[in-house]
Amino acid sequence: MANIDKALMSLSLEEEEDIPFVMPNLPKYCSCEKNVMSIMGRTLNPECQNMADLILDMPRKWQVYDRVRGVALSSERFQFSFKYEHDLEEVMKKRVWTFNEWSIVIDRWVKKPPEDYLQFMPVWIQIRNIPVNYYTEASIYDLGDIIGKVEEMAFDLEKPQSKDYVRVKVRFDVSKPVRRSKAVILPNGETTTVWYDFERIQKRCYNCQRLTHEKDKCPLLIKLRKDKAEARRKSILEAKPILKENDPLFGVLREDQVGLDPHSGRLKIHPDVLQEMRLYLLAAEGQERKIREERVKMLIQSMSSDTRTQNLVLRLEDGPVITNDMNKGKGPIFSSDEVVKTCEKENLKPPGDKLMASAIKAGIAMTRFPHIEETTSERGAANFDSANSVFKSASLGFDTGSSDASSSGVRPRRASVRRKITPTSRKNQKGSKTKTEGISKEVVEEPKGVSPHKRKAVEEEMVVTKIARCNDNEVVLKEGPPTPQ
Structure with a gap:
């Protein structure tokens, strides 16, 4: 305690001077050599482009996987370091990349970046509806220069042109709108419209045509709404x-x-x-x-x-409703008292601490709901559930023959399909009855407590099983069907 008191007494109430930190000029502090094999980039719409997902997803798009390492420098800036030069060059060939359908700007790392670094990106545009009398290289260059500085033109007067557009590669400023059309006045006084299509550009603002935001967050629309609200207030006051x-x-x-x-x-x-x-x-x-x-x-x-x-x-408005329910409108809230009441209503025991026991009892409770249709096997199982039956259902709620276990829980058994009796099977049935008469009484004797209905069901089951074996007609190749017995 004495040391703490001395430390508190030594504290100065005057503002301390903020001395800047001087980075040592040593090789171990500098990473310029490693950055030579890297590219820098930034997202144009950070609200829709999560940086963590971008670092993990872009190597998959570039198909370099473990040959590149991504670093998130900020919420907008990132860096990717490559192992091989050919991977870096392959990525730089297609400069217009997108993440989450919004464009990103990338460029090779430079030691001293200029002021407009990562402000431009090369993009190919398609120019349509060029006037036929001005289908020249000079006209196409000027029309492309409207969008940005022309770097390359895919145009040859000596070769056939099968497409209805001309492709031009320009250096596009990402802060400007993606222009879709431009009105052009021809020397003869006529006016025509030239159309532009940007390749590999996906999402944009449908109001101002920029790549940095969605329409709902367009600054122009927000300003327009504010101006309208201000004008409405002013009109009310005046x-x-x-x-x-x-x-x-x-x-x-x-x-x-x-x-x-x-x-x-x-x-x-x-x-x-x-x-x-x-x-x-x-x-x-x-x-x-x-x-x-x-x-x-x-x-x-x-x-x-x-x-x-x-x-x-x-104003003659209705007053607020005061409620004592502090959880009103929150949604379903489950407490231990409500679970106990529900279990008492369903004649079940309250859930214990063991998860497996709770899961088993929950599955049993689901079989008790009335909306589940009763299957044929369940109706047959009801004959065994009597006072004198040895197959009486257990106290846990399980019904004999009512359901099967599966990987997803308990499912009802399918009803057995009755076989159609043909004249041939009817003859076989008579023969089977004759054979069963010779069986000794010791084998046929039923156990105690089994009703006559049960004995009849057992006999019918034996007959059907016998018939099923006789009706398995198998054909042997090149020998024809077997002779009927």
């Missing part, structure tokens, strides 16, 4: 006076106490309330009239600082 000289409230209420509220846009006093005030004043004369005017002034003055009373009395 509106004509509402209380005329022949109005009973003229001189009683001020102009700033009636009309529209410039902040909320709602009426300060409802028209019905104003009409009641007029009738209240007209019902008296002389000294009584002056007393009533003073009452109206005092009433309005007393409500000037109480917004809730103004809304209820002057």
Whole structure:
């Protein structure tokens, strides 16, 4: 404690001088040699382009994977260092790359970048609707120079032109709009429109045609909305006076106490309330009239600082609903008491601490809902669930023969399909009955507690199984079908 007190006493209340840090001029502090094999870049729309995802996804697009290392320098700037020169050159051939459908600007690393570094990107544009009498190299160059500095032209007068456009590579400023068309006045006075298409450019603002934001966040639209709101407020404040000289409230209420509220846009006093005030004043004369005017002034003055009373009395708005439910409107909220009540309603035990037991009981509870259709096997299993049956259902809720286990839980069994009895199978059925008569009583004797219905079902099952074996007709190649038995 003594050391802490000494440290606190030694603290100075004066502002400390901020001395800049001097970076040592040593080779281990400089990474210029490593940066030679790297490219720099920036995102044009950082709100829609997550930097962490970009660092992981761009190597996949470039198909270099483990041969490149990405570094996020800021929320807008990034760097990729390559192992091989040919990978870097292959990426730089296609300078217009996109991430999340928005363009990014990349360029080779330089030790001292210029002021306009990462401000331009080379892009190919397609120029359409060029006038036929001006289909020349000079005209195409000037039309491309409107978009940006022309670096390359894919144009040859000696070769056939099968496309309806001419491709020009320009150095495009990403801060300017992506122009779609341009009106051109020809020497003869006619006016035509030349159309531009930018290759490998995907998303843009549909209002100002820029690559840096979406339409909902366009600065031009935001400014337009603000100007409209300001003009609306100004028109409200400069509106004509509402209380005329022949109005009973003229001189009683001020102009700033009636009309529209410039902040909320709602009426300060409802028209019905104003009409009641007029009738209240007209019902008296002389000294009584002056007393009533003073009452109206005092009433309005007393409500000037109480917004809730103004809304209820002057604006005739409904008051708020006060509720004691602190979680109202939050959505489903589950507590231990509600789970216990639900379990008691469904005749189940409350869930314990073990997760596996809770999952098993939850699966059992799902089989009890009435909307699940009863299958044929479930109806058959009901015959076993009797007071004297040895196959009575267990206390956990499992029904014999009602469901099968699967990888996703419990599913109902499919109903067995009844086989169609043909004349041949009917003859085989008679023969099988004759054979079963010779079986000893010890084998046929049913266990105790099995009803006659059960014995009949067992016999039918044996017969059907026997018939199924006889009806398996297999054909051997080059020998024909087997002879019927």
